[in-house]
Amino acid sequence: xxxxxxxxxxxxxxxxxxxxxxxxxxxxxxxxxxxxxxxxxxxx
Amino acid sequence: xxxxxxxxxxxxxxxxxxxxxxxxxxxxxxxxxxxxxxxxxxxxxxxxxxxxxxxxxxxxxxxxxxxxxxxxxxxxxxxxxxxxxxxxxxxxxxxxxxxxxxxxxxxxxxxxxxxxxxxxxxxxxxxxxxxxxxxxxxxxxxxxxxxxxxxxxxxxxxxxxxxxxxxxxxxxxxxxxxxxxxxxxxxxxxxxxxxxxxxxxxxxxxxxxxxxxxxxxxxxxxxxxxxxxxxxxxxxxxxxxxxxxxxxxxxxxxxxxxxxxxxxxxxxxxxxxxxxxxxxxxxxxxxxxxxxxxxxxxxxxxxxxxxxxxxxxxxxxxxxxxxxxxxxxxxxxxxxxxxxxxxxxxxx
Numbered sequence: 001x002x003x004x005x006x007x008x009x010x011x012x013x014x015x016x017x018x019x020x021x022x023x024x025x026x027x028x029x030x031x032x033x034x035x036x037x038x039x040x041x042x043x044x
Numbered sequence: 045x046x047x048x049x050x051x052x053x054x055x056x057x058x059x060x061x062x063x064x065x066x067x068x069x070x071x072x073x074x075x076x077x078x079x080x081x082x083x084x085x086x087x088x089x090x091x092x093x094x095x096x097x098x099x100x101x102x103x104x105x106x107x108x109x110x111x112x113x114x115x116x117x118x119x120x121x122x123x124x125x126x127x128x129x130x131x132x133x134x135x136x137x138x139x140x141x142x143x144x145x146x147x148x149x150x151x152x153x154x155x156x157x158x159x160x161x162x163x164x165x166x167x168x169x170x171x172x173x174x175x176x177x178x179x180x181x182x183x184x185x186x187x188x189x190x191x192x193x194x195x196x197x198x199x200x201x202x203x204x205x206x207x208x209x210x211x212x213x214x215x216x217x218x219x220x221x222x223x224x225x226x227x228x229x230x231x232x233x234x235x236x237x238x239x240x241x242x243x244x245x246x247x248x249x250x251x252x253x254x255x256x257x258x259x260x261x262x263x264x265x266x267x268x269x270x271x272x273x274x275x276x277x278x279x280x281x282x283x284x285x286x287x288x289x290x291x292x293x294x295x296x297x298x299x300x301x302x303x304x305x306x307x308x309x310x311x312x313x314x315x316x317x318x319x320x321x322x323x324x325x326x327x328x329x330x331x332x333x334x335x336x337x338x339x340x341x342x343x344x345x346x347x348x349x350x351x352x353x354x355x356x357x358x359x360x361x362x363x364x365x366x367x368x369x370x371x372x373x374x375x376x377x378x379x380x381x382x383x384x385x386x387x388x389x390x391x392x
Binding site: 002003005006007009010011013014015017018021022025026028029030031032034035036037038039040041043044 | 078086135
């Protein structure tokens with residue numbers, strides 16, 4: 001019974017971590033202020 | 045007097061009882077469960093193209109054939125440069141996401157073609173809208189090529205994460221249509237294992253660019269003369285299969301103006317022809333960028349899932365071992381037993 005509880009705790013923690021990480025997601029960021037280029041850049 | 049049996053611990057209760065074993069078991073289950081969750085739940089949701097990405101690319105055709113609009117004749121020039129810029133429009137992505145109900149990326153791009161003197165030959169803006177995770181096209185107001193509304197099918201510029209060894213549908217901006225791009229095998233490029241794709245667009249009548257290189261000449265004016273623009277290309281991509289990002293691209297590109305009053309007698313003139321290749325410094329920077337992104341994707345798809353699975357198995361083994369040792373009946377030390385027996389026998 002104790003082993004089952006320990007396994008359930010481990011599983012619940014894994015689910016909670018993954019669900020939280022995916023719910024937070026990556027930051028949106030913002031549009032770059034750089035223009036669309038109409039000249040040839042010298043380097044990348 | 046009855047003999048006292050050797051000192052023995054009472055039989056352990058059924059099930060795990062040691063707190064350390066239980067803690068290790070919980071950790072083992074945690075890491076083992078995390079492995080498939082990371083690969084098949086978290087990765088598809090976390091891996092996405094950032095909506096605010098900005099990237100530029102320089103391609104060159106050396107030498108190239110270019111039309112001289114003054115004489116309407118083709119001439120050989122030392123170099124034609126194509127500058128491609130791609131800018132993620134975050135505000136538009138958010139607006140479209142509200143109706144699309146999924147993560148969306150909006151790329152505003154410009155393909156600016158410069159002649160040997162740096163002057164504009166043509167410039168084609170595009171708006172490409174797609175799903176940030178799967179790369180599937182998303183159709184919304186504003187999707188266009190050179191101001192013409194389009195409805196894309198397939199991919200453009202980039203392949204999906206974990207690219208497969210199969211043909212994809214690739215959108216051709218000049219013809220505004222999609223056609224298969226064929227997987228032609230695996231190659232090694234700058235130390236990376238990449239998939240090579242190739243697509244040939246046969247001679248097709250295409251619209252004139254909205255911005256013409258000669259002042260005062262508009263596409264409408266050219267169309268009125270009856271002259272038409274035709275185009276064929278063979279495009280090649282070397283794609284990193286992990287990120288889906290091309291690390292190299294080439295194009296054997298030909299454009300012609302045909303017939304009409306500008307070219308009487310059904311004449312044909314090459315407007316542009318050349319083998320377009322990525323500039324060396326851009327190849328190197330692209331390979332470096334893709335290599336770093338590739339590590340991140342591999343972390344979610346391979347390194348962490350396999351690492352967690354191994355760690356989970358090791359912790360489970362350790363937990364069972366600890367529990368087994370705790371359950372083994374422990375005999376009292378030899379000297380203690382002998383001494384006890386002596387006392388008993390001496391007493392009789």
